[in-house]
Amino acid sequence: MRTQAPDTRPVVLTVAGSDSGGGAGVQADLKTAEACSAFATSAITAVTAQHTRGVESTHVLPLEEISAQIEAVRDDFAVDALKTGMLATEPVIELVADHAADLAAPTVVDPVMVATSGDRLLDPEAEGAYEELLAHATLATPNAEEAELLTGVAVDGQESAVEAGCALRETGVDAVLVTGGHIAGATVQDVLVTADSIETFEHTRVDTDATHGSGCALASAVAARVAHGEPLIEAVQAGTDLLARAIRYNHDVGKGPGAVHHLVALRERAARDRTAEAVESIVRRLVDTDTSPAVPEVGMNVVGATPYAESHEETAAVEGRITRTFSGVSPNRGVRFGASSHVARFLLGAREFDPALRFAVNCRFDTAIEQRLDDLAGVVVEIDRHEEPEPDEERSTMGWAARRAFEQADETPVAVYDRGAVGKEPVARVLAPDAETVTKHVLTLAGRV
Ligand SMILES: Cc1ncc(CO)c(N)n1
Numbered sequence: 151m152r153t154q155a156p157d158t159r160p161v162v163l164t165v166a167g168s169d170s171g172g173g174a175g176v177q178a179d180l181k182t183a184e185a186c187s188a189f190a191t192s193a194i195t196a197v198t199a200q201h202t203r204g205v206e207s208t209h210v211l212p213l214e215e216i217s218a219q220i221e222a223v224r225d226d227f228a229v230d231a232l233k234t235g236m237l238a239t240e241p242v243i244e245l246v247a248d249h250a251a252d253l254a255a256p257t258v259v260d261p262v263m264v265a266t267s268g269d270r271l272l273d274p275e276a277e278g279a280y281e282e283l284l285a286h287a288t289l290a291t292p293n294a295e296e297a298e299l300l301t302g303v304a305v306d307g308q309e310s311a312v313e314a315g316c317a318l319r320e321t322g323v324d325a326v327l328v329t330g331g332h333i334a335g336a337t338v339q340d341v342l343v344t345a346d347s348i349e350t351f352e353h354t355r356v357d358t359d360a361t362h363g364s365g366c367a368l369a370s371a372v373a374a375r376v377a378h379g380e381p382l383i384e385a386v387q388a389g390t391d392l393l394a395r396a397i398r399y400n401h402d403v404g405k406g407p408g409a410v411h412h413l414v415a416l417r418e419r420a421a422r423d424r425t426a427e428a429v430e431s432i433v434r435r436l437v438d439t440d441t442s443p444a445v446p447e448v449g450m451n452v453v454g455a456t457p458y459a460e461s462h463e464e465t466a467a468v469e470g471r472i473t474r475t476f477s478g479v480s481p482n483r484g485v486r487f488g489a490s491s492h493v494a495r496f497l498l499g500a501r502e503f504d505p506a507l508r509f510a511v512n513c514r515f516d517t518a519i520e521q522r523l524d525d526l527a528g529v530v531v532e533i534d535r536h537e538e539p540e541p542d543e544e545r546s547t548m549g550w551a552a553r554r555a556f557e558q559a560d561e562t563p564v565a566v567y568d569r570g571a572v573g574k575e576p577v578a579r580v581l582a583p584d585a586e587t588v589t590k591h592v593l594t595l596a597g598r599v
Pocket residue numbers: 166167168169174175176198200235236262264265266271362363364365366
């Protein structure tokens with residue numbers, strides 16, 4: 151016999167509909183809540199025959215069966231947060247309102263009315279019943295249409311979102327997050343109205359229709375976090391950040407628009423070891439082959455981004471860079487996540503245009519290297535650093551450099567170089583989707599192939 155090692159997690163109960171398509175509803179809730187470190191339980195209100203293109207049919211379960219599921223969970227588990235999704239009819243909303251009133255745990259209400267596909271998921275006569283449930287809720291997460299249906303305030307921007315949020319708080323709900331995904335604009339603004347603050351969470355819009363399951367995932371992520379005892383504002387910030395990433399790296403499934411990537415943050419973490427090992431293998435090859443002719447005065451860095459990297463903390467690089475020695479080149483210290491700022495920001499900037507790019511290396515640029523750039527198989531772009539704007543808050547203009555390069559090229563470049571500027575050494579940066587290719591590019595520039 152072995153000693154058990156139990157793992158304790160807060161329990162989330164989702165009361166929602168089943169989506170056979172797996173992207174929204176209970177399926178989305180279970181995946182998201184588990185990915186946010188909660189133990190997820192569920193009570194199914196309705197079974198929908200659904201896919202990425204729409205809802206084919208809906209069967210609402212008998213009220214006693216919905217009630218029995220909630221009772222079964224509550225009898226046995228200490229529920230740390232309640233989350234509601236598709237409630238379908240007025241009696242179901244009333245049933246859940248009774249449980250929310252009686253449960254000493256935070257309740258997150260996603261007032262699901264219409265699917266992303268446009269199909270109705272709530273009996274139109276039941277909209278008024280939400281007041282009863284919201285009276286006992288911690289947070290409501292309506293989108294612009296739901297906020298308008300619940301309050302009569304047409305939501306078309308931040309100001310009206312605040313107005314609708316304040317109006318909805320009259321029901322007694324502690325806080326309202328009016329989500330902005332459906333409001334046109336280059337950025338998505340989600341507006342949180344609480345008793346004593348108004349917070350706006352802003353994310354650059356991702357050009358996709360693959361948002362199936364986004365409302366369910368957001369509310370479940372927030373529920374899992376408040377179940378952990380996280381303050382509401384932090385939980386909402388983290389939830390909206392998660393969703394931005396889950397939409398950018400959406401699941402390309404089905405014939406319609408894809409679904410959000412509920413596990414994206416877990417997958418990012420899971421890819422870290424492989425990414426660091428790939429960077430280590432590139433560094434080994436560059437050291438073994440003595441790439442000193444390609445090492446710039448400022449030192450060379452090899453940067454690897456996880457497939458879902460969004461910040462330099464999610465890229466692995468050599469601490470202290472690779473520098474020239476008497477007999478060749480040497481990495482100063484080990485490979486660590488977050489070790490590169492400059493080259494990492496160039497790679498992250500390039501990933502805004504081509505997310506398949508995973509690796510970048512900054513190389514020397516001189517007349518010998520300039521000639522060898524022709525030997526690289528692919529597009530090479532020159533940028534002029536005299537044109538660059540003031541550095542951003544991270545004191546880096548590397549996002550600009552990547553943007554400038556992609557504006558000038560019709561396809562993803564393999565190298566982006568500049569001839570320097572005052573106080574700036576000329577640099578040739580190589581880019582690739584895989585470790586093997588980026589290594590070959592550096593060896594080519596060093597004259598080692
Ligand atoms: C079952 C279900 N719940 C919620 C939504 C909202 O996206 C959906 N499409 N399906």
